[in-house]
Amino acid sequence: MTALTLYTNPMSRGRIARWMLEEIGEPYEAQLLVYGTTMKAPDYLAINPMGKVPALRHHGRIVTECAAICTYLADAFPDAGMMPTDHAAFYRWMFFGAGPVEQAVTNTALGFVVPPERQRTAGYGSLEDVVATLEHRLTEAPYFAGDRFSAVDVYLGSQIGWGLRFGTLPDRPAFREYWTRIADRPAATRAQAADDALMEQKA
Template sequence: MTAALTLYTHPMSRGRIARWMLEETGKPYDTVVLDYGTTMKAPDYLALNPMGKVPTLRHGDHVVTECAAICTYLADALPEAGLMPADRAAFYRWMFFGAGPLEQAVVNQSLGVTVPPERKGMVGYGSLDQVVATLVHRLAEAPYFAGDAFSAVDVYLGSQIGWGLRFGTLPPDPALTEYWARIENRPAALRARAADDALVKP
C-alpha cells in the first residue's frame, strides 16, 4: 500500500479509536486536528464528511467515515497487520454489534431515554442488560471477540467497553473488566493514547 493515510480527528472524540487502529497497523499516517464548530464545519472538510464530525480517514482517493467502517477498512486493506481474523463471521458479527446494539444502548441510557417494556422489540438492543449479558456470554467463550487472537474488532468494541467502564455507562462486570485489562496496555493503544492526550488543550 503506497497511498498516504490521513486521519482527521479531535483528541476528545471517537477519533481515539481510529488512531488506535492506525497504530495497530504499524503504517505511517498524517494527522489533521479539527475543532468543533469551526474547522469541522468548514466547506473543505464538509466535502470529505458532510456530517461535519470526526473521525474521517483518507487513504489516497478513498474516504472512510464511521469508526467501525474505518477499523474494518484498515483490517481489510492491510492484511499484513494481522487484524482481520480468519473467522470473518465472528468479526462482522461483533463489529456491527458494537456499532449497533452496544452504542445505541449506552447512548440512550446516557441520555436518560427509557424504552417502555412493551416497546423493547422496537429497538435493536432490547435493553442494556441484554447487551451486557450478550458481551459477557461471548467473553466466556473466547478471550477476544473474534476468537483466540486480538483483531480490529477488539480495537472498536474494546474501546467502547473501556470507555463504558471508565465513565460508568457499563457495569463493572468481571468479564468486561478482565477483558479490558487484557487489551488496554497494548503498545499501539499506549502510543495512540499518548498522542491524543498530548493534543488535549489544558
C-alpha cells in the same frame, strides 16, 4: 505526503481510529479539527458532510464511521494481522458494537429508556440485553473474534474501556478482565499518548 490521513479530535471516537492506525503500523498524518469551527468548515464538509470525526483518507478514498474505518484498515493492510480468520465472528461483533452497543449506551446516557412493552421495537432491546450478550461472549473466548486480538477488539474493546471508565457500562468482572488484556498493548499506549498530547491544543 503519507497515503493515510486521519481527521480527528482527541475528545472523540477518533481515539479509536488512531489506535487502529497504530496497530497496522503504517505511517499516517493526523489533522486536528475543532468542534463548531473547522469541523463544520466547507473544506471538511466536502470530506464528511456530517461535519463529524473521525474520517480517514487513503489514496483519495474517504471512509467515515469508526467501525468502518477499523474494518477498512484491517482489510486494506492484511499483513498487520488485524482481520481474523473467523470472518463471521468478526463481522458479527463489529456490527454488534456499531449497532446495539452504540445505541443502547448512548440512549441510556441521554436518559432514553425503552419501555419494556416497546423493547421489541428497539433493535437492541435493552441495555441489560446488550450487557448480557457481551458478557456471555467474553466467557466463551478471550477476544471477540476468537483466540487472538483483532480490529474488532480495537473498536468494541474501546467501547468497553470507555464504559468502565465513565460508568456507561456496568463494571462486570468479564469486562474488567478483558479490558486488562488489551489496554496496555503498545499501539494503544502510543495512540493514547498522541491524543493526550493533542488535548493540550485547543480542542
